Amino acid sequence: MNKFILAKNSEDRIVLRYANVDFHNRMVYKNDKAIYGGGMFDFSEDGMTMMLYGKSTDYGDPRFDEIKDKIHIDEDLADCTIKLSTGYDKNFKPIEKDITNRFIFDEWC
Numbered sequence: 001m002n003k004f005i006l007a008k009n010s011e012d013r014i015v016l017r018y019a020n021v022d023f024h025n026r027m028v029y030k031n032d033k034a035i036y037g038g039g040m041f042d043f044s045e046d047g048m049t050m051m052l053y054g055k056s057t058d059y060g061d062p063r064f065d066e067i068k069d070k071i072h073i074d075e076d077l078a079d080c081t082i083k084l085s086t087g088y089d090k091n092f093k094p095i096e097k098d099i100t101n102r103f104i105f106d107e108w109c
Contacts, residue, residue, distance in 0.1 A: 002018065002020055002041050003039070003040055003041070004017060004040070004062075005024050005035055005056065006062055006064070006067065007027070007029070007032045008034040008036070009031070009033070010032070012033070014072065024057070038059050040053055040054045048079065049080060049082075050082045051084075052082065053085035064099065070103060072106045073105055075105040082098070082099055082102075083099065083100075084099050
């Protein structure tokens with residue numbers, strides 16, 4: 001399943017790691033200092049939007065509100081819009097928030 005976590009790495013950078021794994025804890029490195037939750041992700045059909053949603057069974061909801069710095073993510077996603085799905089409105093339409101401005105796209109991520 002496509003999952004992501006928010007981790008503070010050994011260099012004190014907050015990174016978004018994403019992979020197709022069974023458990024979120026498979027993306028945690030031994031030198032990580034903290035995990036700020038996680039969830040699942042999907043890409044749009046054209047690959048231009050990454051949608052983050054849900055929560056990690058290992059670490060809980062992604063806690064973006066606790067992260068004050070920019071979040072580092074792989075530079076391969078530099079052309080993507082990153083959105084966070086926070087549920088559904090009364091008409092069952094997804095509530096989506098564009099959070100692309102929260103990220104720095106890095107080659108080393």
